[in-house]
Amino acid sequence: MHPFTKRFHDSVSALGEEKLIAALRRWLGRASPKSPFGIGDDCAVLPPVRGPQLITVDPVIYGRHFDDSVPARAVGAKLLKRNLSDLAAMGGRPTAAVLALTLDARISTAWLEGFYRGLATCARQYGVPVVGGDIAQADGILAASLTLLGAATGPRVLTRAGARLGDWIFVTGKLGGSLTCGHHFKFKPRLAEGAWLARRAEVRAMMDVSDGLAKDLRALTPSGTVAALTASALPCRAGANVGAALADGEDYELVFAVAARADLAALRRAWRRAFPRTRLSCIGRFTRTMPAGALDPGSYHGYEHLR
Amino acid sequence: MHPFTKRFHDSVSALGEEKLIAALRRWLGRASPKSPFGIGDDCAVLPPVRGPQLITVDPVIYGRHFDDSVPARAVGAKLLKRNLSDLAAMGGRPTAAVLALTLDARISTAWLEGFYRGLATCARQYGVPVVGGDIAQADGILAASLTLLGAATGPRVLTRAGARLGDWIFVTGKLGGSLTCGHHFKFKPRLAEGAWLARRAEVRAMMDVSDGLAKDLRALTPSGTVAALTASALPCRAGANVGAALADGEDYELVFAVAARADLAALRRAWRRAFPRTRLSCIGRFTRTMPAGALDPGSYHGYEHLR
Numbered sequence: 001m002h003p004f005t006k007r008f009h010d011s012v013s014a015l016g017e018e019k020l021i022a023a024l025r026r027w028l029g030r031a032s033p034k035s036p037f038g039i040g041d042d043c044a045v046l047p048p049v050r051g052p053q054l055i056t057v058d059p060v061i062y063g064r065h066f067d068d069s070v071p072a073r074a075v076g077a078k079l080l081k082r083n084l085s086d087l088a089a090m091g092g093r094p095t096a097a098v099l100a101l102t103l104d105a106r107i108s109t110a111w112l113e114g115f116y117r118g119l120a121t122c123a124r125q126y127g128v129p130v131v132g133g134d135i136a137q138a139d140g141i142l143a144a145s146l147t148l149l150g151a152a153t154g155p156r157v158l159t160r161a162g163a164r165l166g167d168w169i170f171v172t173g174k175l176g177g178s179l180t181c182g183h184h185f186k187f188k189p190r191l192a193e194g195a196w197l198a199r200r201a202e203v204r205a206m207m208d209v210s211d212g213l214a215k216d217l218r219a220l221t222p223s224g225t226v227a228a229l230t231a232s233a234l235p236c237r238a239g240a241n242v243g244a245a246l247a248d249g250e251d252y253e254l255v256f257a258v259a260a261r262a263d264l265a266a267l268r269r270a271w272r273r274a275f276p277r278t279r280l281s282c283i284g285r286f287t288r289t290m291p292a293g294a295l296d297p298g299s300y301h302g303y304e305h306l307r
Numbered sequence: 308m309h310p311f312t313k314r315f316h317d318s319v320s321a322l323g324e325e326k327l328i329a330a331l332r333r334w335l336g337r338a339s340p341k342s343p344f345g346i347g348d349d350c351a352v353l354p355p356v357r358g359p360q361l362i363t364v365d366p367v368i369y370g371r372h373f374d375d376s377v378p379a380r381a382v383g384a385k386l387l388k389r390n391l392s393d394l395a396a397m398g399g400r401p402t403a404a405v406l407a408l409t410l411d412a413r414i415s416t417a418w419l420e421g422f423y424r425g426l427a428t429c430a431r432q433y434g435v436p437v438v439g440g441d442i443a444q445a446d447g448i449l450a451a452s453l454t455l456l457g458a459a460t461g462p463r464v465l466t467r468a469g470a471r472l473g474d475w476i477f478v479t480g481k482l483g484g485s486l487t488c489g490h491h492f493k494f495k496p497r498l499a500e501g502a503w504l505a506r507r508a509e510v511r512a513m514m515d516v517s518d519g520l521a522k523d524l525r526a527l528t529p530s531g532t533v534a535a536l537t538a539s540a541l542p543c544r545a546g547a548n549v550g551a552a553l554a555d556g557e558d559y560e561l562v563f564a565v566a567a568r569a570d571l572a573a574l575r576r577a578w579r580r581a582f583p584r585t586r587l588s589c590i591g592r593f594t595r596t597m598p599a600g601a602l603d604p605g606s607y608h609g610y611e612h613l614r
Contacts, residue, residue: 036466042396042514043361043457045464054350055438057405057454061445089349098364100407100452131362138368140447145407147364147454150350157352159343207349 002068003142005108012112013105020135023109027116031123031130044131046096046149053095054150054157056086062142066185072114074185075144077122082210083148084126084189085252089208090157091198092150093191094126099133100145107142115144126191153195158256160219162205166260169220169227169284173253175213176240183237184250194254196274202262212249215302220257222286228294229284246300257286309375310449312415319419320412327442330416334423338430338437351438353403353456360402361457361464363393369449373492379421381492382451384429389517390455391433391496392559396515397464398505399457400498401433406440407452414449422451433498460502467526469512470564475571476527476534476591480560482520483547490544491557501561503581509569519556522609527564529593535601536591549602556610564593 005011012020025032025039032038036045060066060079070078080097087094099119103112123130128148172193178184190208197203209216217227236245258267264282271280290296312318319327332339332346339345343352367373367386377385387404394401406426410419430437435455479500485491497515504510516523524534543552565574571589578587597603 035468036464041466041468042393043363043399043464045397045466046360046362048356048358048360051355053353053355055353055403055405055454055456056350057407057439057441059407059409059441059443061409061443064443064445086349090352092350096362098362098454100364100366100454102366102368102409102448102450102452132364134364134366134452136366136368136371136450138371138448138450141409141445141450143409143443143445143448143450145409145441145452147362147405147407149362149456157343157350159348159352161342161348 001072001111001114003062003108003111004104004106010108010110011106012103012109015109024116027113028120028130031120033129033131038131039133046131049095049151051152054087054090054092055147056083057145057147058082058086059143059145070185072111073118076115076118078185079144079146080119080122080128081187081189083146084191085208087148087150088190088194089206089254090159091153091194092157093153093195094128094148094150096131096149097123097128098131098147101133101135102138102141102143104140104142105137154199156198158198158203158206160205160207163220163222163257163286165222165225165286165288167204167257167286168264168282169255170258171235171253171255171281171283173279174235174237175209175251175253176244176248177237178248178250181237187252189252190254193275193278197256202259202267204257204259206254206256209251209253209255210249212247212302213255214246214297214300216255217297220255225286225288226290227284227297228287228291229297231295233281233283235279235281243300246297247302249303308379308418308421310369310415310418311411311413317415317417318413319410319416322416331423334420335427335437338427340436340438345438346440353438356402356458358459361394361397361399362454363390364452364454365389365393366450366452377492379418380425383422383425385492386451386453387426387429387435388494388496390453391498392515394455394457395497395501396513396561397466398460398501399464400460400502401435401455401457403438403456404430404435405438405454408440408442409445409448409450411447411449412444461506463505465505465510465513467512467514470527470529470593471511472529472532472593472595473567474511474564474593475589476562477565478542478560478562478588478590480586481542481544482516482558482560483551483555484544485555485557494559496559497561500582500585504563509566509574511564511566513561513563516558516560516562517556519554519609520562521553521604521607523562524604527562532593532595533597534591534604535594535598536604538602540588540590542586542588550607553604553607554609
């Protein structure tokens with residue numbers, strides 16, 4: 001759906017600020033708690049949380065993260081799911097979200113309703129109250145940025161740091177071709193899987209795959225080592241080859257390091273019991289030098305921002 | 308300073324993603340905690356906080372909240388201060404900030420450095436760690452949105468709800484003409500004043516003045532009452548008349564309701580001891596009908612978004 005309209009009466013500008021805010025609270029429905037725990041005051045008040053919290057922020061921008069081929073509802077859901085994927089990557093669960101919207105006055109009310117309803121459905125599904133936000137006007141743009149707060153689901157949060165020489169590299173699901181097959185907005189954030197992995201002592205470091213495995217793996221690779229991959233072990237999506245699996249991005253899968261001495265068979269068995277329908281692949285190892293025949297992700301490039 | 312550059316070598320695009328992220332961490336300096344408590348992982352980890360938290364989000368957009376006449380450093384500071392003002396309005400103190408930046412690839416690195424250094428200086432001044440963020444590219448735009456987390460400074464947070472018939476209306480500082488005199492980026496958020504007022508039992512409701520007193524007062528006015536103002540009591544900034552004081556906006560002062568039976572003289576004395584250099588004005592009262600001679604803010608309009 002094209003977000004812009006040429007008819008003034010169909011635009012958010014015709015609605016005006018007060019009616020727009022009333023409308024978006026209606027569209028958010030039960031995803032939007034009552035003030036002061038939601039929209040309607042200078043700040044939203046959040047109930048106390050025990051232990052450390054997590055925070056992340058990610059946007060969706062028209063022309064970059066979505067286009068006319070993506071339904072408005074799917075754009076709203078994608079915005080939240082991108083952020084949920086970041087929480088999943090640390091083994092967290094969501095507690096609250098705030099939304100900053102920047103839009104042209106000619107955005108159609110119908111598009112915006114779809115966006116908010118899609119966001120609200122996804123927010124209810126994952127139990128995320130949308131507690132606040134801001135709407136600002138700017139010519140020629142449609143961008144939304146969501147800040148997501150979360151909490152740990154267990155005794156530890158998994159970070160990108162912690163992998164060691166010899167550790168195995170695992171990845172969930174399949175990689176590559178996300179943009180062509182619509183996975184980039186249809187994916188399910190790996191929250192349950194991330195929480196489960198954070199409780200497994202043999203898992204040492206984790207992150208989500210968003211800019212392409214080749215690029216993202218750099219952040220997981222311990223200094224003084226290389227990520228030696230096995231090309232045949234890469235779980236390529238139908239229609240995607242090894243290059244696509246390494247470089248396409250927007251996979252929203254989890255990549256993690258498993259201790260060298262871990263019982264991989266036990267890990268696999270436990271995984272299959274917990275997530276029988278989700279593929280788990282051991283795709284390589286952190287080694288001192290690149291062995292002959294290994295796949296070097298350093299020869300592929302992921303998505304580079306600001307280019 | 309004009310944020311766009313025509314010379315590729317001076318642009319953020321020439322820097323590229325990796326060097327840009329390294330640069331902005333350098334520019335943020337001590338305002339940016341080490342990972343996982345800051346930038347560098349999928350989420351930032353926040354230390355535990357006791358009691359309820361506060362959250363708010365506000366942007367600055369080129370062409371709307373600032374132009375070439377505002378120094379880049381002042382833009383960065385303004386972004387944080389706008390959000391601090393929302394925290395002040397509830398009697399809160401800041402605990403952490405995350406920043407979402409959307410920018411054209413032709414933004415000059417020099418401008419961005421100024422922006423981040425201004426933000427960092429302000430963040431250190433108010434003790435706000437900048438724990439995370441995101442940078443996304445979009446043509447023709449320069450926008451930054453900051454989400455601020457906070458905590459209560461005392462036993463209660465002050466909301467907009469709570470004023471009653473007969474309550475007095477007070478405002479801090481002076482109003483009007485903010486855009487012409489540069490107050491809109493030079494202001495100091497009323498954090499100390501907000502925290503002080505939240506501890507005074509006679510203060511029933513509070514908010515900050517950002518869209519103009521006439522418009523903002525509507526949110527503070529109890530249903531079934533009107534805000535009857537005294538024109539001569541309005542603290543107009545030099546060069547601003549009553550209309551400007553009511554409608555200009557971007558004052559970032561606090562407006563609050565004081566219980567009808569409160570000892571106003573005692574409140575004023577205590578205020579002068581605590582804040583000898585900040586004006587405190589009783590500007591009117593919530594009444595059932597508009598008395599003859601009273602100033603009706605309903606006949607003025609504040610800043611309407613999306614028009």
